[in-house]
Amino acid sequence: MSPRAAWRLEQLGFGETYNYVGSKMDWIGECLPFEGTLADRPRLSTLAETDVPTCELHETVAQVRGRLGGWELALVVTGPARVVVGLVRAEALGLEDARQIATVMQEGPSTYRPHVTAAELSPKLEKRPVPWVVVTTLSGRLLGVARPEAVHAAAKADRG
Amino acid sequence: MAEDAERPLLELGYWLSCEEHDPRALVRNAARAEAAGFGLAGISDHFHPWVPEQGQSPFVWSVLGGIAGATERLRVGTGVTAPLIRVHPAIVAQAAATAAVMLDGRFFLGVGTGERLNEQVTGAHWPRPDVRREMLEEAVGVIRRLWDGGPVDHRGAHYTVEHAQLFTRPPQPPPIVVAGSSKKSAAMAGRIGDGFFAVAPSARHVEVFEGAGGRGKPRLAQIHVCWAPTEDEARRTASRWWPNAALRGAALTELAHPKDMAQVLELARPEDIVRKIALGPDPQRHLDLVASFATAGFDQVLVHQIGPDQEGFLRFAEQELLPALGGR
Numbered sequence: 502m503s504p505r506a507a508w509r510l511e512q513l514g515f516g517e518t519y520n521y522v523g524s525k526m527d528w529i530g531e532c533l534p535f536e537g538t539l540a541d542r543p544r545l546s547t548l549a550e551t552d553v554p555t556c557e558l559h560e561t562v563a564q565v566r567g568r569l570g571g572w573e574l575a576l577v578v579t580g581p582a583r584v585v586v587g588l589v590r591a592e593a594l595g596l597e598d599a600r601q602i603a604t605v606m607q608e609g610p611s612t613y614r615p616h617v618t619a620a621e622l623s624p625k626l627e628k629r630p631v632p633w634v635v636v637t638t639l640s641g642r643l644l645g646v647a648r649p650e651a652v653h654a655a656a657k658a659d660r661g
Numbered sequence: 662m663a664e665d666a667e668r669p670l671l672e673l674g675y676w677l678s679c680e681e682h683d684p685r686a687l688v689r690n691a692a693r694a695e696a697a698g699f700g701l702a703g704i705s706d707h708f709h710p711w712v713p714e715q716g717q718s719p720f721v722w723s724v725l726g727g728i729a730g731a732t733e734r735l736r737v738g739t740g741v742t743a744p745l746i747r748v749h750p751a752i753v754a755q756a757a758a759t760a761a762v763m764l765d766g767r768f769f770l771g772v773g774t775g776e777r778l779n780e781q782v783t784g785a786h787w788p789r790p791d792v793r794r795e796m797l798e799e800a801v802g803v804i805r806r807l808w809d810g811g812p813v814d815h816r817g818a819h820y821t822v823e824h825a826q827l828f829t830r831p832p833q834p835p836p837i838v839v840a841g842s843s844k845k846s847a848a849m850a851g852r853i854g855d856g857f858f859a860v861a862p863s864a865r866h867v868e869v870f871e872g873a874g875g876r877g878k879p880r881l882a883q884i885h886v887c888w889a890p891t892e893d894e895a896r897r898t899a900s901r902w903w904p905n906a907a908l909r910g911a912a913l914t915e916l917a918h919p920k921d922m923a924q925v926l927e928l929a930r931p932e933d934i935v936r937k938i939a940l941g942p943d944p945q946r947h948l949d950l951v952a953s954f955a956t957a958g959f960d961q962v963l964v965h966q967i968g969p970d971q972e973g974f975l976r977f978a979e980q981e982l983l984p985a986l987g988g989r
Contacts, residue, residue, distance in 0.1 A: 573876075590957070591670050592880075592956075592958055592959060592960040593952065593955045593956050594670050594671075595960070595986060595987070596952050596955055597985045597986065604952065605952055630848070630851075630868075630873050631872045632871035632876050649872065
């Protein structure tokens with residue numbers, strides 16, 4: 502409906518009117534600011550931990566092993582522009598030093614968009630439990646990783 | 662299972678195959694594995710071997726007593742005990758508590774829903790998988806209550822325990838690792854287990870286990886290899902001693918006797934037997950098989966060397982595999 506709304510606004514005399522073709526979800530999905538009655542609901546955009554260790558396909562196990570630090574979830578494998586291409590489990594970093602990340606990557610992980618609310622996601626995670634939730638923008642860029650327990654806690658708080 | 666804070670990212674363990682070796686050889690192999698650098702071992706708990714050719718099947722709890730006396734550091738667990746029908750969970754609780762005392766904190770109890778091959782010998786009905794999962798969940802509860810030390814009275818859907826109390830118990834109860842080969846059993850392992858045990862490199866099953874409560878808990882896997890001086894020799898040895906590698910699903914869980922397995926295996930193609938086995942002297946093949954499980958999220962990989970040449974494999978592991986993984 503946004504093209505119709507833009508045209509109507511122009512008819513009403515608004516000089517600078519833009520039609521955001523990607524839709525409102527695309528705007529929120531890129532973590533851009535928005536207002537409204539639903540703006541304060543807990544979403545993956547705020548629940549995701551953004552300080553996530555990453556690595557790239559061409560690197561070796563020895564090169565990335567030290568990035569784990571105290572991080573107990575998987576490393577995210579990213580490509581150009583931090584687009585998520587896979588995950589590497591910590592266990593795989595116990596393999597031989599020279600082994601390439603490309604050979605130990607879990608391909609095609611499920612990803613979620615930042616506009617998804619905790620209330621929407623929590624029942625899905627109850628039904629299909631996962632150890633972590635990878636959050637990407639609509640363009641596939643890594644935003645962070647949310648812990649299921651954080652999603653459930655936020656959903657509970659949201660319900661009041 | 663590794664329970665300490667210094668747990669390595671990935672640990673290689675050694676498999677003691679009760680189906681293939683007599684109990685004295687199993688005890689010797691456990692001591693030799695410890696000397697080779699292994700810190701972890703699993704041991705099968707069967708009444709029968711899979712096929713008559715394998716030729717052995719000692720009572721695992723007696724063998725564990727021998728291993729306790731012959732080793733000092735090796736952590737050992739059953740892979741896996743079915744505390745459902747052949748042995749009542751109260752008796753498994755007592756056997757495991759004794760093993761834990763004998764091994765002085767180095768024991769873990771692996772449990773699963775079993776195979777008819779081992780569990781039907783008392784003539785009891787062999788239930789469907791969903792009933793066996795229910796039975797296992799109840800059995801684990803009974804075992805844990807007995808390990809707590811108090812007198813236990815229990816009247817459940819599948820088991821009755823009356824006036825039972827364990828007087829020989831370790832200071833800390835051993836961990837219970839729950840086997841799973843489906844999403845349902847992986848979820849149950851996350852819910853009731855202290856670890857997960859599997860034989861397939863399924864990342865999805867690990868995810869389900871972790872999502873259901875298992876995050877941070879050990880994930881153990883068993884792999885099959887056959888080291889030999891040549892690949893051809895390894896192929897011949899694996900085909901002779903471990904043809905059951907060709908079987909899947911109900912063929913493994915529903916047949917009653919080793920000769921039934923052998924009859925079904927007459928239909929197997931040679932390539933079906935060795936498809937998932939790392940064969941021969943090239944360490945990379947063995948490490949690639951380990952890697953497939955580490956990629957899926959398993960942090961303790963127990964290597965079963967098929968056939969009689971355990972010493973050849975242990976030398977190979979000592980010189981090639983363990984150093985490649987940083988001595989783990």
